Amino acid sequence: MIRTQALTKDFVVSRTRTVHAVRGISLDVEPGELVAVLGPNGAGKTTTLRMLTTLIPPTSGTAEVAGYDVVAHPDRVRAAIGYVGQGGAGGAAQLVRDELTAQGEIYGLDRRTARRRGDELVEALDLTEQADRKVESLSGGQKRRLDVAVGLVHEPSLLFLDEPSTGLDPHNRANLWEHILRMRTAAAEPMTIVLTTHYLDEADTFAERVIVVDNGQVIADDTADALKAELAGDLVTLRVAPEHAAGLAAIAEHAPGAHSVHVTTDRTESTVQIRIADGPGATPGLLRAADAAGLLVHRLDVARPTLDDVFLGLTGRSLRENAVDAVDAVDAGGSPPGGAERTAVPAGSSANSSPKEVLA
Numbered sequence: 001m002i003r004t005q006a007l008t009k010d011f012v013v014s015r016t017r018t019v020h021a022v023r024g025i026s027l028d029v030e031p032g033e034l035v036a037v038l039g040p041n042g043a044g045k046t047t048t049l050r051m052l053t054t055l056i057p058p059t060s061g062t063a064e065v066a067g068y069d070v071v072a073h074p075d076r077v078r079a080a081i082g083y084v085g086q087g088g089a090g091g092a093a094q095l096v097r098d099e100l101t102a103q104g105e106i107y108g109l110d111r112r113t114a115r116r117r118g119d120e121l122v123e124a125l126d127l128t129e130q131a132d133r134k135v136e137s138l139s140g141g142q143k144r145r146l147d148v149a150v151g152l153v154h155e156p157s158l159l160f161l162d163e164p165s166t167g168l169d170p171h172n173r174a175n176l177w178e179h180i181l182r183m184r185t186a187a188a189e190p191m192t193i194v195l196t197t198h199y200l201d202e203a204d205t206f207a208e209r210v211i212v213v214d215n216g217q218v219i220a221d222d223t224a225d226a227l228k229a230e231l232a233g234d235l236v237t238l239r240v241a242p243e244h245a246a247g248l249a250a251i252a253e254h255a256p257g258a259h260s261v262h263v264t265t266d267r268t269e270s271t272v273q274i275r276i277a278d279g280p281g282a283t284p285g286l287l288r289a290a291d292a293a294g295l296l297v298h299r300l301d302v303a304r305p306t307l308d309d310v311f312l313g314l315t316g317r318s319l320r321e322n323a324v325d326a327v328d329a330v331d332a333g334g335s336p337p338g339g340a341e342r343t344a345v346p347a348g349s350s351a352n353s354s355p356k357e358v359l360a
């Protein structure tokens with residue numbers, strides 16, 4: 001469904017500075033996959049999506065989407081995909097139903113088909129009560145559901161969602177996801193969905209595959225469970241008296257599957273944190289060894305890893321920290337001709353730029 005080879009994107013920001021937003025991404029996404037692209041601010045997620053949706057041309061490399069090369073056949077790619085950008089659909093003064101019909105017509109549907117499809121989506125995305133209201137009167141959650149409806153109006157088999165739930169409250173996020181998943185399974189052919197998100201739990205819960213991007217490159221690509229098991233491991237936290245911490249850390253370092261051991265001490269207590277492949281399986285042995293050495297453990301906690309732990313393990317940084325900024329990704333010279341790329345939004349797309357949001 002998607003195949004990229006060494007895809008890159010440089011933005012020339014001045015005569016001497018180029019931002020290497022995407023640095024050689026090679027990907028294969030199969031039909032029917034639900035893939036989350038996860039990474040810190042500025043990692044290159046949106047730029048990658050924009051190349052795949054033909055909004056901006058790659059600087060080098062190739063991308064085939066829905067069977068068509070994004071540079072040679074952008075119109076065919078656009079006809080085959082839906083794209084929900086960060087900025088949302090336009091047409092603020094339009095009625096919701098009319099906006100959907102208009103978008104359908106832009107994608108080449110005749111008026112009757114566009115109207116029928118709009119009505120189906122209004123119902124599927126729980127917008128029936130809002131259908132005859134102006135777009136500008138919708139709440140954030142309703143507006144985002146309309147954005148998704150616009151992305152689906154021409155029944156694409158491949159849907160790109162750029163941060164679909166950013167800015168929504170937890171209730172609206174859950175609601176939006178329920179609708180997306182229902183639409184996906186209701187489609188005749190399982191829909192392929194590629195989304196970017198800042199919400200780690202969202203990627204963890206809903207995506208069948210997580211592609212972690214940092215600094216314009218893919219640094220991990222697997223199921224959330226596999227990434228967590230292979231790259232993070234469980235976190236076992238043991239609290240002991242400060243004089244017992246060194247002995248416990250020595251035991252922990254030799255525990256099977258231990259990746260790292262970290263000790264912190266405050267006035268009255270030490271905390272020994274062990275990153276280990278199988279936390280629940282390792283704890284009885286750890287406690288027995290501590291007991292045999294005369295070390296008294298006050299408290300033990302085992303936490304399953306999160307995708308943030310995966311990112312931390314890969315980069316030494318937390319996804320929740322503010323990420324590498326554009327400035328870190330620039331160099332002098334080497335600029336491709338033609339100056340800075342500015343996004344050209346194709347007709348019928350709801351894509352636009354919006355201020356970047358920090359990680360939730």
Ligand SMILES: Nc1ncnc2c1ncn2[C@@H]1O[C@H](COP(=O)(O)OP(=O)(O)OP(=O)(O)O)[C@@H](O)[C@H]1O
Pocket residue numbers: 011012013019020021039040041042043044045046047048325326327329340341342343356357
């Ligand atoms: N039109 C542009 N001109 C110059 N630099 C750009 C342009 N668009 C993006 N960039 C830079 O390219 C890098 C990647 O940006 P991109 O928006 O793809 O990141 P992202 O991973 O989507 O981030 P976020 O999570 O904040 O949306 C950033 O350093 C960004 O500042």
